[in-house]
Amino acid sequence: MAALDAAGEFETIARLLRPLAHPDYARNLADDVAVLPFRAGYDLVLTKDAIVEGVHFLPDDPLETVAQKLLRVNLSDLAAKGAEPFGYLLACHWSPRCGWPEREAFAAGLKADQGSFGIHLLGGDTVATPGPASFSITMLGWVPKGRAVSRAGARPGDLVFVTGTIGDGWLGLQAARGLLTLEPERIAALVAHYRTPMPRVVFAGTVRDLATASVDVSDGLVADLGHVAAASGVGIEIDLERIPVSAAGQAWLDGRVDLEAALEQLCTGGDDYEIALTVRPSDEAALRREADRRHLRVSQIGRVAAGQGVTARLAGRPIEIRKNGWTHD
Amino acid sequence: MAALDAAGEFETIARLLRPLAHPDYARNLADDVAVLPFRAGYDLVLTKDAIVEGVHFLPDDPLETVAQKLLRVNLSDLAAKGAEPFGYLLACHWSPRCGWPEREAFAAGLKADQGSFGIHLLGGDTVATPGPASFSITMLGWVPKGRAVSRAGARPGDLVFVTGTIGDGWLGLQAARGLLTLEPERIAALVAHYRTPMPRVVFAGTVRDLATASVDVSDGLVADLGHVAAASGVGIEIDLERIPVSAAGQAWLDGRVDLEAALEQLCTGGDDYEIALTVRPSDEAALRREADRRHLRVSQIGRVAAGQGVTARLAGRPIEIRKNGWTHD
Incomplete structure (x- = not known):
């Protein structure tokens, strides 16, 4: 699909995102897919949150913290369900404001939080938009089989x-x-x-x-x-x-x-x-x-x-x- | 996070998206997460593609076909890897153009293709953007363990x-x-x-x-x-x-x-x-x-x-x- 972009999809993937990829499951971000083996005794928990410039973050927020916030709002959903995160897929809808230095800052934010939370990039997509910038993540985690906490279990007296x-x-x-x-x-x-x-x-x-x-x-x-x-x-x-x-x-x-x-x-x-x-x-x-x-x-x-x-x-x-x-x- | 929207996140989820939810894994779209049991003998294959109005689809494309194209570009990635699709997470970044009739059309497109391809909605997020509209999907499929096709196996003579x-x-x-x-x-x-x-x-x-x-x-x-x-x-x-x-x-x-x-x-x-x-x-x-x-x-x-x-x-x-x-x- 057609849209040339100054900072370039391939360059962004090769230089900024590939170093963040999961060593086993992400196929080096070179195959359009992640392939994930079964983990015996666990359920997979998935959540997806999106953020939009001017709506969920401010136009002058540094892209490093935008990336961190994006990861963290998704990590928060998993934590509340009792799940342990391990990886994520990322869609970047870059606006014209997102040149190379901004993308570097975004990747630096991802990298810092990957270290803090023990997670890796599994795959995703990067596209251009005339703006505003927006991003979404699908975050994956494990929970022991049948143990994901729901919203439905509260009882009078709790x-x-x-x-x-x-x-x-x-x-x-x-x-x-x-x-x-x-x-x-x-x-x-x-x-x-x-x-x-x-x-x-x-x-x-x-x-x-x-x-x-x-x-x-x-x-x-x-x-x-x-x-x-x-x-x-x-x-x-x-x-x-x-x-x-x-x-x-x-x-x-x-x-x-x-x-x-x-x-x-x-x-x-x-x-x-x-x-x-x-x-x-x-x-x-x-x-x-x-x-x-x-x-x-x-x-x-x-x-x-x-x-x-x-x-x-x-x-x-x-x-x-x-x-x-x-x-x- | 703050942004009021005429057509409403809760209304969109309750009336348009909930009927599309997977009967077992999506928690009725009421719990921020999908919980997926693993399937013995299979690997999970994940892919994520995003589309932007004016870049990947045209502003006057009907939202029914925009939804179908979004599903299909992701289904195509799975098919090329030999995987059988079963569900997806969806992020909708609605623009002001996306009123209730447009959202109904979008949901109708999803519904039609869910039937055609045997897939269900697992979860996601819906947010407002001043525009252009954009959407992303994380599509999940199964492939027998170790059998996902790669790009790396071509040999001279093939x-x-x-x-x-x-x-x-x-x-x-x-x-x-x-x-x-x-x-x-x-x-x-x-x-x-x-x-x-x-x-x-x-x-x-x-x-x-x-x-x-x-x-x-x-x-x-x-x-x-x-x-x-x-x-x-x-x-x-x-x-x-x-x-x-x-x-x-x-x-x-x-x-x-x-x-x-x-x-x-x-x-x-x-x-x-x-x-x-x-x-x-x-x-x-x-x-x-x-x-x-x-x-x-x-x-x-x-x-x-x-x-x-x-x-x-x-x-x-x-x-x-x-x-x-x-x-x-």
Whole structure:
């Protein structure tokens, strides 16, 4: 199919992507396909997320972190299902802005995260578009046979936990757009969180062993818990004062007049890439122990009840959540 | 991640895509992931191709055929490797042009081809872009363990075959652009070939059993045979007068003054989605028999020799091929 491009498909593949290829399965990116042997006792878990310039990343985000974010949003989906990642297929829709230095930066971002997360490139496609640039990844992982965690297993009485902190993704987007007034190091921390969120890959095994249901927090905490509530046929109650926030998030909250509206914003902003999970009360101690061993914060933010949907309380008082998280279409 | 869209991600998934989901592996498109049990005795084959409006399809191509072409270019890659397709993940980057009727048409195209090729949707993502629209698919198939055909197995003395006819993809693009003067039924046949090429899925088993090397013809016959020659460390000689052309292609050729230049154009135009393969001379009869059983045309167009690269002859005289097929970046 026809479109010449200054930086060149073959050159991009040969010089930038081939060094990232899986040594066994990618056929050196020279055969249009990856060929993957069966792994006895495991299921294959696949997820696919796409990102678009101006929609999911900002036009002046460095392509190195764009590549990392692309990998990480997909890794986050696997972690929430208890799967261990091993490789990915990549489609790059390069815009005219993506010259050779930008592609080098993109490949450097991929390379850095391949090392961090133990994954390799399996194949893909690279095409030109008049713009905006966009990218998609199909990420593959393994999970012991029949053990992938679903959204459907939450039961009344279960406790609701979340890893890390909530709201930094949304605050980071505001910071990257120059819309926040905070100390420079707070701004830098939030922008870094927005550009390179940390998927909870190290917690996947614990989620698999202990969660009755789980989801990664990408659309927004309330919306994603809403998915769990709907799939499980239960209600989920959260206490807004228990929502874990970062130091930068707390600094931002301290400057708000309307605490309720501010907390609601953090719970619906999305782009967190934490894991929200439900566990039986008898597993709480094990969950906290496994989190401590990994120096990972986990916070109980609510409980599962009979009913439907997500209800929020602040100091025991019911709060109406007006926004249900972003629709990221 | 943030972008509201008139037609809505959730609505698109619930009403248009969920009915297409694989009954066992796709988790009803409600869990961000597909979970796939492995199949004993088989390898998994994966390929990923992307298409962009204005680059790989025309802005006035119906979205029904855009969806079919997207599936088919990926199915063609699997067929050339001897793999049997079973499912795919889909990323839709909808532009503002893609309202509800266009999405319905796109889903109708997917549905029709799912029936034709025995495949199901496994998962994916749907995002908004200011435009142009683009789409990518990761297609999955099975091949008996260790039996995926590579590009690297061609040996001197092997014969070079191609399925179907060559040149209709390029001619179809010219026809769709209104650049060809031919009878209306010829124009219609060529446009149909451009919009909905026929991947040779029915021939995958034969390719697996008989081909020493194979490739699908997407970049252009000469370029794709060049990939086989390079990977196999051999030379490939083709006879331009043996290149199979359709009735419409012959009608176009009959109107050319420079036959050599015209044949060269057909051999480098790309977008054919036929399979080019090399076989041992002792397997020629079996190949022709299997093709006949499937009412599929196969043509011997050349042979493998010591050396490197692709050389072409017309009536025994060497021809210099100036273009090496499109770079589809």
